Amino acid sequence: MGQGSSSEVRAPPHELLTKELASRFAERCFTPLELLSLKDVFKSLADHEQGVLYLKEDTVARFLEIPDLLGVSPILFQIVSYIGAFPFLHDAPAVLGLEQIVMVITILTKRYERVLAKGASDRMKLLFGSMAVYDRKHPEPTARDRAGTLEQADTELEAAEDSDGDFDDLVLEAFDYLHSTKFFKKQASISVRDAIVPADNFRKLIMLLLLIAPLDAQESLSLYSDRLAGESLESLRLTAECILAAFLDVEQAPGLRFDRFNTVIPASMPFLFDGFTPLFEHFLFSKNLDFHKHLSEAKDTPIPDLVQPLLQDTASVMNINTLSQLSFFLPGSSLFRRLRLLYSGDDDGFSMGSFETKVFNWRAPTILLVRGTRLLEDTSDRNTGTDSAFLTTLPPRRFRPSRGGTGDRLTFGVYISQPWKHTHRECFGGDDTLLFQLEPFHDVLHASTLNKDYASFTKPSPSTPHAGISFGCPPPQSTQTYRRASTIALGTVSLVLDGSFEFGCFTHDFTSKGGAFGTSQTRKFDFQERFEIESLEVWGCGSDEEAKNQAERWAWEAREAEARRRINLGTGDIEADRALLEMAGLVGGNRSGGSMG
Incomplete structure (x- = not known):
């Protein structure tokens, strides 16, 4: 009585909102069986204090x-502890209770897209923040430190809210989903x-992401332990180094900055973190709650675990690690x-003849891989023989x-979806063709x-002085005026x-801004690589149906070639040859096929 009621509305506690968001994620992003399994797994693993x-x-x-050999467990736990604090990232690292594990799984498997549709494509800053540390040589200044006064700090904060870089x-x-934006908008700032x-x-x-790239949700990571020994482990390390080089020069920079991170991944490896899902x-x-296990026990007959190899064939360039690297930008x-x-x-x-025979009958997408060694600089006193002859066909460096x-x-x-x-x-080729290194x-x-001018296959002929395979170059036949030119018409990106x-x-x-292929988003300068080919491979992407169709076409072509050979050369069986020619309408009636004797 006599006291006015306060109109001030207090912000809900962090713990309450975390439980509310986890509950909504659990309800909307998991099936009842998945949620039941998660609770059972968590209970069986959790420590109590x-x-x-x-x-x-x-x-x-x-x-x-997670293999101890990689030394990645602390890094992975840092990621998990950071994302577990979502959406109160300033409270990270989080204690990983059940609600926090729900957050981690929802975000790392991208299930949040079922609830937070508007932010579905924006987790780059979140992932970067989960891995990042702050450069102690350049401590992050606060808004008050930068501005000097509270009023200026508020002004700068408002400006930051209007930018894309701070929230x-x-x-x-x-x-917003929790109707608490007005209380916690500052909590959404992630300064990188x-x-x-x-x-x-x-x-x-990166080594872990390469290892888990082919993983299925119910597949044990220990199945790939053979990739962590001997030559396979060395190959894994070398592949990781090539990927790391796209982000930074380790000899020049101690670590990766967000701008580079946010540029490289969308352009060159959009599926880099997809292995986190399984x-x-x-x-x-x-x-x-393994129903397959209970079914097997009930019938007293074990269910065989048949695992098809990730790569059915072996070759010089393609291996499991190369395959994983490809999966960072191809599904x-x-x-x-x-x-x-x-x-x-x-x-x-x-x-080219062998290439044509083996590749042209495949009616599904293909991947061409070529490996070589960089040539010497093209000076006349250092190059002789076939390499010198090749260099003379190129425009001056x-x-x-x-x-x-x-x-x-x-x-x-090169990835090509067309035959x-x-x-x-x-x-030939479509706008989904990819040229890559x-x-x-x-x-x-x-x-x-x-x-x-995506792809061309040109065999030698009087009108094509420069035969070969090219990507991003105009076809030789399209430039009849220059068909006797001594140099190859190179595309700007080719x-x-x-x-x-x-x-x-x-x-x-890079200066030309590209042609059939756009310029690199990560190497914004001009360069050219001239190399001697060591290995060349073409891999077909497709199901058993494509392989069956290809085999049938090969068999048909072989039969046709044999039929033509028999007609041209004869089989030695006069009556059989005459019957075949009569069926073809070449002899018989008023026609004469000449003497068969």
Whole structure:
């Protein structure tokens, strides 16, 4: 009585909103069986202290079967502890209770898209923040420190709210979803201005991402333990180094900055973190609720565990780690357990005729991989023989190599969704064609709309003095005026393989802004790589149906060739040959096929 009621509305406690968001995530992003399994798994793994159930670092690493050899468990736990604090990221690292694990799984498996549609594509800053540390040489100033007065700080905060650099859309939408934006909008700020991801940490994480790339949700990571020994482990490390090189020069920078992180991933490896989905979905499959197990026990007959190999064929360039690297920018569903080796220069011969025979009948997408060694600088006193002859067919060098020295190994590739065919006046390929480099630097160049000179296959003829395979170059037949020209017409962003499959040339004319392929988003300078080919492979992407159709076409062509040979040369069986010719309408009636005797 006599006291006015306060109109001030207090902000809900963090714990209450965290429980509310976790409850909504659990209801909207998980099935009842998944949620039941998650609770059972958490209960079986959790430690207990002062009435609180939580997961420790070694428990998480052991459950997910993270290999000790990689030394990545502390980094992964840092990521999990940070994301577990969502949306109150300033409270990180979080104690990993059940609500926090719900947050982690929802975000790392991208299930949040079912609830937070507006921020579905914006988790880059969140992922970067989960891995980052702050550069102690350049401590992050607060708004008050930068502005000097509270009023100026408020002004700067308002300006920051209007920018894209200080607030994370995913966090903002989470607060909006809880109707608490007005209370906690400042909590949505994720400052990455002075944050870095240490190079060694990111290298270890890349090795883990390569390892888990082919993982299925119910598949044990221990099945891939053979990739962590001997030559396979060395290959894993080398592949990780090539990917790391796309983010930073480890000799020049101690760590990765957000701007580079946010540029490289969308352009060159949009599926880099997709392996987190099956890895963390392991929490959603409780062994106590394994219905397949109970069914097997009931019938007293074990269910065989048949595992199809990730890569059915072996070759020089392609291996499991290369396959995982490809899955960072090509959907893994079309790669793992789906590739077939169509052509290998090592086995089939380095010739365009052999290439045509093996590849042209495949009616599904293909991946071409070429590996070589960088050539010497093209000066007349240092190059002799076939390499000198090849260099004379190229325009005078305008650009230096990207980096490294003579003898460095280079690997390039192309993804083409359309079937291969002979090039006449127009190239083939669609706007989903990708030109890429795998080593020593990972880079992906997307097809542009400036022209459609995506791919060409040109065999030697009087009208085509420069036979071979090219990507991003105009077809030789389309330039009749210059068909006797002594040099190859290189595209501004292009890859050329000569007709003998001995040499190749990759050109990146950044100044021109690209042609059939756009310029690199990560190497914004001009360069050219000239190399001697060591290995050339073409892999078919497709199901058993494509492989069956290809085999049938090969068999049909073989029968047709044999039929033509028998007609032309005869079989030695006069009556059989006469009957075949009569069926073809070549003899009989008023026609005469000449003497059969």
